[in-house]
Amino acid sequence: MSSGPGSEPPPPVSRWREPARWSLRARLVAAMAALLVPAFLVVGVTAELTLNKALYDRVDDQLSAAANRAPRGFDDRLPPPGPRDCMQPRARQFPPGQVIGTLAARICHGTVVNADVLVEDGQPPPVVSGLDATLLAVPVDGPPSSHDLGALGEYRLIARTMPDGVVFVTGLPLADTKETLYLVAGVVGGVSVLVVLAVTYLGVVIVRRALRPLSRVAATATRVSRLRLDRGEVVLPQRVAEADADVGTEVGQVGAALNRMLDHVGNALEVRHASETQVRQFVADASHELRTPLAAIRGYAELGRRAREPVPPEVAHMLSRVESEARRMTRLVEDMLLLARLDAGRPLAHEPVDLSMLTVNAVSDAHAAGPGHEWRLEVPEEPVTVLGDPGRLQQVLANLLANARTHTPEGTLVTVTVGTCGGQAVLEVSDSGPGIPAGLLPYVFERFARGDGSRSRTSGSTGLGLAIVHAVLSEQGGTVEVDSAPGRTRFTVRLPRT
Ligand SMILES: Nc1ncnc2c1ncn2[C@@H]1O[C@H](COP(=O)(O)OP(=O)(O)OP(=O)(O)O)[C@@H](O)[C@H]1O
Numbered sequence: 468m469s470s471g472p473g474s475e476p477p478p479p480v481s482r483w484r485e486p487a488r489w490s491l492r493a494r495l496v497a498a499m500a501a502l503l504v505p506a507f508l509v510v511g512v513t514a515e516l517t518l519n520k521a522l523y524d525r526v527d528d529q530l531s532a533a534a535n536r537a538p539r540g541f542d543d544r545l546p547p548p549g550p551r552d553c554m555q556p557r558a559r560q561f562p563p564g565q566v567i568g569t570l571a572a573r574i575c576h577g578t579v580v581n582a583d584v585l586v587e588d589g590q591p592p593p594v595v596s597g598l599d600a601t602l603l604a605v606p607v608d609g610p611p612s613s614h615d616l617g618a619l620g621e622y623r624l625i626a627r628t629m630p631d632g633v634v635f636v637t638g639l640p641l642a643d644t645k646e647t648l649y650l651v652a653g654v655v656g657g658v659s660v661l662v663v664l665a666v667t668y669l670g671v672v673i674v675r676r677a678l679r680p681l682s683r684v685a686a687t688a689t690r691v692s693r694l695r696l697d698r699g700e701v702v703l704p705q706r707v708a709e710a711d712a713d714v715g716t717e718v719g720q721v722g723a724a725l726n727r728m729l730d731h732v733g734n735a736l737e738v739r740h741a742s743e744t745q746v747r748q749f750v751a752d753a754s755h756e757l758r759t760p761l762a763a764i765r766g767y768a769e770l771g772r773r774a775r776e777p778v779p780p781e782v783a784h785m786l787s788r789v790e791s792e793a794r795r796m797t798r799l800v801e802d803m804l805l806l807a808r809l810d811a812g813r814p815l816a817h818e819p820v821d822l823s824m825l826t827v828n829a830v831s832d833a834h835a836a837g838p839g840h841e842w843r844l845e846v847p848e849e850p851v852t853v854l855g856d857p858g859r860l861q862q863v864l865a866n867l868l869a870n871a872r873t874h875t876p877e878g879t880l881v882t883v884t885v886g887t888c889g890g891q892a893v894l895e896v897s898d899s900g901p902g903i904p905a906g907l908l909p910y911v912f913e914r915f916a917r918g919d920g921s922r923s924r925t926s927g928s929t930g931l932g933l934a935i936v937h938a939v940l941s942e943q944g945g946t947v948e949v950d951s952a953p954g955r956t957r958f959t960v961r962l963p964r965t
């Protein structure tokens with residue numbers, strides 16, 4: 468258990484976080500981009516498929532027309548009349564109307580007799596060879612089909628049978644069609660990527676601007692969460708700005724709700740502070756007022772015991788009991804008064820105190836009070852000086868040493884060590900006693916927290932000793948920790964050095 472200022476551990480560094488843990492801003496932008504990508508994909512693919520069909524339909528129409536014209540190119544040169552020997556290759560000629568690149572082939576009895584491609588005037592005709600297998604594979608009198616003609620590129624081919632059994636294969640190049648399709652695919656794809664990037668960037672800007680009020684509301688809540696609300700008079704000046712608390716918007720509703728909650732919390736804290744102050748004042752006043760009558764009771768009891776006239780032994784015993792109980796009550800009242808003053812924030816002195824000397828004196832007093840215990844003291848040669856209130860620090864030491872004495876059996880070894888660690892002075896009080904009960908350990912610094920009630924009460928225990936240690940050290944910027952097990956109990960006090 469410890470008191471005093473503590474530092475928050477740094478947040479864990481992680482590279483990848485699940486989308487569910489992303490910020491709202493990142494999630495909104497990612498969702499927008501994730502919706503845009505499939506939308507553009509659907510539009511692009513649909514456009515490409517539609518264009519593909521339209522272009523191929525157009526090529527097929529042109530191919531039908533070209534196939535109708537094709538036989539004329541060969542028939543013109545037929546020697547009329549005469550036996551038609553289809554196996555004779557004919558001179559190449561294309562009828563008017565055929566476009567550049569048109570392929571015309573004549574198949575006779577399963578043999579490709581002619582195969583030519585129409586080229587611009589003056590251009591050398593391309594070598595049309597090695598295509599027999601492809602041309603023969605074109606379904607005769609079937610629909611147009613696409614074929615790869617090697618060096619000539621991809622062609623749309625159609626085969627028609629003439630009445631004399633000759634098959635004419637006509638083809639149109641698909642290069643332009645393919646080029647158009649690739650161009651459109653490239654443009655649609657490129658534009659889609661650019662639009663997605665632009666929309667994502669704009670989305671980041673818009674979402675950031677839209678969520679800015681929410682960030683301001685969160686900043687207000689964070690500032691409030693950093694305030695110490697658990698004690699004393701708390702002022703809650705933090706509020707969400709009017710502009711961010713407009714209930715017409717979702718963020719405004721959060722801002723307005725936060726403001727209302729802060730109003731309520733502020734009022735509740737004021738009421739709590741007022742009632743705390745009242746109770747504290749009452750305890751302080753009562754303790755203060757009790758000191759005088761208690762001193763009087765103690766004094767009269769002592770006087771009575773020491774009266775010249777001999778008093779009966781029972782009366783002497785009763786008077787000594789009155790005296791000891793009055794002493795115990797005085798201590799309780801003093802402790803309560805000190806705690807009430809510390810609670811009220813009454814400042815203690817902050818002056819250089821020789822902790823080594825203070826410890827030596829305290830151990831010496833403890834030795835005198837508990838000669839049955841074994842006391843060991845380890846103090847460095849160099850004096851250890853801390854900033855604090857000498858009277859209160861002496862009380863801290865006295866309380867810890869009194870515990871080591873009163874809550875352990877005689878013969879217990881108590882070791883007190885003074886040392887330094889960085890900018891801090893470290894004081895350890897350890898004993899080899901039975902230890903603090905495990906059930907009490909988490910609450911041992913709370914007020915009126917006591918172990919074995921019957922044993923403690925006979926020894927005048929009130930359960931305020933460690934609460935005072937904790938409160939004094941908190942006020943002086945120090946800490947106290949305890950670890951305890953049967954056979955070893957150690958209190959570690961840390962205080963800033965001068
Ligand atoms: N060194 C110790 N060994 C065993 N138990 C301890 C030790 N120090 C504290 N305790 C336990 O912690 C309890 C609280 O201690 P604390 O000093 O606050 O009160 P107290 O000693 O009972 O009374 P007071 O100090 O007010 O006279 C004690 O009652 C005791 O049970």
Ligand SMILES: [Mg+2]
Pocket residue numbers: 866869870931932933
């Ligand atoms: Mg004690």
